[in-house]
Amino acid sequence: MKTQVAIIGAGPAGLLLGHVLRAEGIDCVVIERQTPDYVLGRIRAGVLEQGIVGMMARLGLDDRLKAEGLPHDGFNLADGERLIRIDVAALTGQQVVVYGQTEITRDLMDAAAARDLEVIYGADDVALHDIEGDAPFVTYVAHGKPQRIDARFIVGCDGFHGPSRQAIPASVARHFERVYPFGWLGILAEVPPCNHELIYANHERGFALASMRSATRSRYYIDVPLSERIEDWSDDRVWDELAIRLGPEAAARMTRGPSIEKSIAPLRSYVFEPMRHGSLLLCGDAAHIVPPTGAKGLNLAASDVHYAGEALVRWFRAGDGDSVADYSDKALARVWKSERFSWSLTKLMHRFPDDGPFERRMQLAELDYIASSVAAQTSIAENYVGLPV
Ligand SMILES: Cc1cc2nc3c(=O)[nH]c(=O)nc-3n(C[C@H](O)[C@H](O)[C@H](O)COP(=O)(O)OP(=O)(O)OC[C@H]3O[C@@H](n4cnc5c(N)ncnc54)[C@H](O)[C@@H]3O)c2cc1C
Secondary structure: OEEOEEOOOHHHHHHHHHHHOOOOOOEEEEEEEOOOOHOOOOOOEEEEEEHHHHHHHHHOOOOHHHHEEEEOOEEEHHHHHHEEEEOOOHHHHHOOOOOHHHHHHHHHOOOOOOOEEEEEEOOOEEEEEEOOOOOOOOEEEEEEEEEEOOEEEEOOOOOOOHHHHOOOOOOEEEEEEEEEEEEEEEEEEEEOOOOOOEEEEEEOOOOEEEEEEOOOOEEEEEEEOOOOOOHHHHHHHHHHHHHHOOOOOHHHHHOOOOEOOOOOOOEEEEEEEEEEEEEEEEEEHHHHHHOOOOOOOOHHHHHHHHHHHHHHHHHHHHHHHHHHHHHHHHHHHHHHHHHHHHHHHHHHHHOOOOHHHHHHHHHHHHHHHHOHHHHHHHHHHHHHHHHOO
């Protein structure tokens, strides 16, 4: 098979890029290892910046997002004693929208056939070849038979563990990483949220986040040492811990219910440079990971797709090679700012095992400063709502 762009991975980044390219008349094929149900079964991000909301609108794929997404004007930071509300709408004139990654992925998946976007699911042993030349190709195995797709470009949207990043030679690869000494234990339940906006809490027993996926579906998190096992956390134990960490007011409004999903995810900050090598571009988690504090992962994947889509359209329309050459620097400039924001919010809202009284005073001083300074709140708000692309 021959195409213009072979996209590896049908997560949100791969499907979104596929739609962006098809909307511009560029041929592409998305190659995914898993089944559609498996991809939709992953419970992940839920807070959308205006960037991805705008992309879905421009693609004409935002009917459900507009009908079911919950616009949020702000969010809250709690430190055990007080609640600091960051009024994102008043400070930036923008909102974020709560709409699950699963729903975005479903919208992109459902529209694929009608938009002539071919997605191959169940592709085993995906491998990239000749990425340094101008005739790269992808091989994979489908139903036991070897397959090959020739393309002008390959875009790796295959997440942190996919083969694309590994195809870039070690001699040019640079890795930047911070692994955190805790993970987030998340619980998803069909119960109304305890608050209409998110609450990030830094309690002496640890971090907690009250979040939601819809008006009837709540997503809560607590941080736990990496040695914890999910089997040791009954739903009751999670709800009890959340009630303590989120404080009495939120606890009084919290509706408990059986978990639909419960898991522990490790936290990591990671950036891979460069995000382009030869004819291979990387987008989303294939190139970088942020801790979920601040909800940047999915949104960063979307801004990469925006830059990659723009560069590829220019290349195919006008033969503009500079746009592809500039992709890595352009995308990384925004990636690093989001990495900074997620890392700083993680540092502010978690108790690290090695932290002593000094670090705790620093957290309290920073929270005090945020509570009293419009400038500090504006800085947080503009990062939270998403820096411009
Ligand atoms: C447990 C968890 C919780 C998260 N919570 C949040 C959150 O609350 N807020 C937030 O903003 N972000 C969150 N994230 C991050 C967010 O989900 C990711 O940033 C987002 O999924 C990135 O999209 P992506 O398309 O780049 O990668 P993925 O969603 O990882 O998609 C990659 C795709 O590539 C496919 N693939 C992998 N290997 C191969 C292969 N060999 N061949 C073919 N296909 C392959 C995968 O099956 C997958 O479908 C969370 C992530 C995790 C893991």
